[in-house]
Amino acid sequence: MTKELYVKRSGSVATIIINRVEKKNSFTLAMFKQLGTILEELETDQQVKLLLVKGIDESAFSSGADISEFLENRFSAQKAKTYNDATLEAIEKLYRFPKPTIAIIKTLAIGGGLELANSCDFRFATTGSKLGITASNIGIIYNLTSTKRLVNLIGPSKAKELLYTAKLISAEEGKEIGLIDYVYSIEEIEEKCLAFAEAIISKSSVANNGIKQVIHSIIDGENEETNEMEQLILDSFSSEDYKEGIQAFLEKRKPNFS
Structure with a gap:
């Protein structure tokens, strides 16, 4: 079928x-x-x-x-x-x-x-x-x-x-x-x-997926960051994507996100 x-x-x-x-x-x-x-x-x-x-x-x-x-x-x-x-x-x-x-x-x-x-x-x-x-x-x-x-x-x-x-x-x-x-x-x-x-998809999935959550929270009526949202944002600073993005910027090359 x-x-x-x-x-x-x-x-x-x-x-x-x-x-x-x-x-x-x-x-x-x-x-x-x-x-x-x-x-x-x-x-x-x-x-x-x-x-x-x-x-x-x-x-x-x-x-x-x-x-x-x-x-x-x-x-x-x-x-x-x-x-x-x-x-x-x-x-x-x-x-x-x-x-x-x-x-x-x-x-x-x-x-x-x-x-x-x-x-x-x-x-x-x-x-x-x-x-x-x-x-x-x-x-x-x-x-x-x-x-x-x-x-x-x-x-x-x-x-x-x-x-x-x-x-x-x-x-x-x-x-x-x-x-x-x-x-x-x-x-x-x-x-x-x-x-x-x-x-x-050439950009960071950590960033893009998080951005989607932030925008949906705004649409849902949130005006301030919840504890969960704040943690989501802070977690991005310890991600492999963040490390790769910074390194690529310093080396003047395109990042290769995982």
Whole structure:
């Protein structure tokens, strides 16, 4: 049976590939649970410095949750809670993944698909890709966690516009409002994204992973360093990366981080 989610590795980069082409890469409940398991495994993989998430081909990044499951798995308040808890747990694991993450959006990212992309640190999209959250089309109130994430990216007015109208916008408009970071043609997006990824992984993982934690703490509302955050920062000064960075600077060469 074809795997609907699987991982490819290339050096320090791991890629989660969504492979459900016949359904525009929509996610079943089982796929959300599998995503959480994959993320747990990659989090502890010392070889992985950066994570990409993409669809298997040009047809879609993801069209979101598979609505055909809703009559069985999401058709009462209690069933909806069980479903929502499982899906949000996976999406939160992607958002809290301790290493840099990039979503490569080709053609389509709708509903839960855009929710997944918004949980990544960066979003690359192909020219003309369609983006939107269509919960209001089926009478669902979009969850607070993902709504907050959307508001942080594009502001409350634009978030309301997308959610109230359920309209689809282009990648170009998404870039204008801060939803998308970079837009490239289908022919060049992979090359551009990999070059961007290489620029990140050539730097210190100790620094980059720590920076991600600091920025997420700011987004979460922290205004002062907690004891844990202070210790995280101080620990970087005894890391091998710090020693190598200082030595490379003094020797006027590029650092070779472990």
